[in-house]
Amino acid sequence: MKSYNIDQSDITSKIKITLDVLKKTYKQALHPDIEKYLNLALEILPTLDAYTIYEKVDFGKYNNICAKILGALLNLDKNKASEIALDNLHQNKFTIKELYMKIFSPILYELGRLSHLNKITVAQEHYCAAHIQWIMTRLYPEIFGGKKNGLKFIGVCVEGELHEIGIRMICDFLEIEGWDTYFLGSNIPIKDFINTIEKINPDLIGISCTMTFNIEYTKCLITSIRNEYQCKNISIAVGGYAFNLTDDLWKYVGADIFESDADKFCNAIKERFK
Numbered sequence: 697m698k699s700y701n702i703d704q705s706d707i708t709s710k711i712k713i714t715l716d717v718l719k720k721t722y723k724q725a726l727h728p729d730i731e732k733y734l735n736l737a738l739e740i741l742p743t744l745d746a747y748t749i750y751e752k753v754d755f756g757k758y759n760n761i762c763a764k765i766l767g768a769l770l771n772l773d774k775n776k777a778s779e780i781a782l783d784n785l786h787q788n789k790f791t792i793k794e795l796y797m798k799i800f801s802p803i804l805y806e807l808g809r810l811s812h813l814n815k816i817t818v819a820q821e822h823y824c825a826a827h828i829q830w831i832m833t834r835l836y837p838e839i840f841g842g843k844k845n846g847l848k849f850i851g852v853c854v855e856g857e858l859h860e861i862g863i864r865m866i867c868d869f870l871e872i873e874g875w876d877t878y879f880l881g882s883n884i885p886i887k888d889f890i891n892t893i894e895k896i897n898p899d900l901i902g903i904s905c906t907m908t909f910n911i912e913y914t915k916c917l918i919t920s921i922r923n924e925y926q927c928k929n930i931s932i933a934v935g936g937y938a939f940n941l942t943d944d945l946w947k948y949v950g951a952d953i954f955e956s957d958a959d960k961f962c963n964a965i966k967e968r969f970k
């Protein structure tokens with residue numbers, strides 16, 4: 697709050713007013729949880745700044761390399777970031793999968809945290825995310841062209857969803873595992889997606905959803921796919937930040953498979969498609 701110049705007393709009084717208005721408007725009909733959570737917020741607010749972690753995170757075993765890559769990216773130095781990542785990869789310090797899971801993903805989550813705390817600019821956040829993707833592209837010669845297993849996968853984000861790095865990682869992992877993958881990226885209209893499914897006839901589809909407001913679109917997309925005669929038997933997997941927040945949300949949208957990250961997903965589908 698401090699970094700946004702928001703005064704705590706301002707939020708406290710707004711919550712109190714909200715509670716008051718809700719009580720007066722809905723009287724007995726007000727769900728007890730609403731009052732419970734608003735009171736909880738009032739209780740927690742004064743202690744919040746003590747909680748808030750402003751210091752740098754610890755990336756564990758990969759702390760040194762993560763800090764170097766993140767530092768280079770925040771300094772808008774894509775070449776240095778790429779050199780650190782690729783040199784260490786080629787010296788076998790880690791695999792491509794580790795680079796994605798243990799270095800790029802935590803850096804991206806950290807970017808979200810820093811941007812949420814208003815500690816970095818929007819420009820820095822965009823630059824860092826864009827150039828992590830640039831480094832991923834530089835890895836394509838090593839990811840593509842391996843021995844194929846005859847299975848096909850299409851990876852997509854629903855219409856309105858712009859977070860595509862997660863599903864891109866999923867596609868790259870499967871490509872490494874021998875799948876033939878079709879990464880369609882962000883914001884794909886339902887009609888176009890169904891056309892592509894009909895053309896490719898994949899064994900598995902992966903839909904990624906980060907923003908909770910896109911959960912209903914995901915459900916709608918899955919229903920539309922199931923309603924198409926040619927597509928109705930294709931297995932559908934979902935994942936992404938929004939699904940990681942709530943247990944069993946994947947069941948609500950009608951998916952067949954859910955896993956919380958690329959590693960777990962690869963292992964789970966190895967079992968299903970052996």
Ligand code: B12
Binds near residue numbers: 866904905935940956
């Ligand atoms: C980069 C980024 C962006 C970029 C995305 C660029 C791109 N080309 O993808 C841009 C700038 C576009 C962006 C925009 C926005 N963003 Co943003 N963004 C991020 C950030 C920093 C990183 C996202 C990321 O790539 N993570 C790394 C990947 C690897 O993680 P992942 O997606 O979870 O994927 C893993 C798993 O979930 C899983 N998975 C993913 N997909 C699938 C699919 C299947 C089938 C399976 C099985 C598994 C699976 O496997 C992946 C690898 O293990 C996050 C921070 C965060 N905590 O994630 C915020 C974040 C997601 N963004 C956020 C917000 C608020 C926004 C905006 C609303 C900002 C704004 N005011 O405009 C917009 C919304 C745009 C939209 N409509 O979609 C919030 C969301 C908060 C919330 N609870 O909803 C976050 C959490 C930041 C924050 N702390 O506030 N963002």
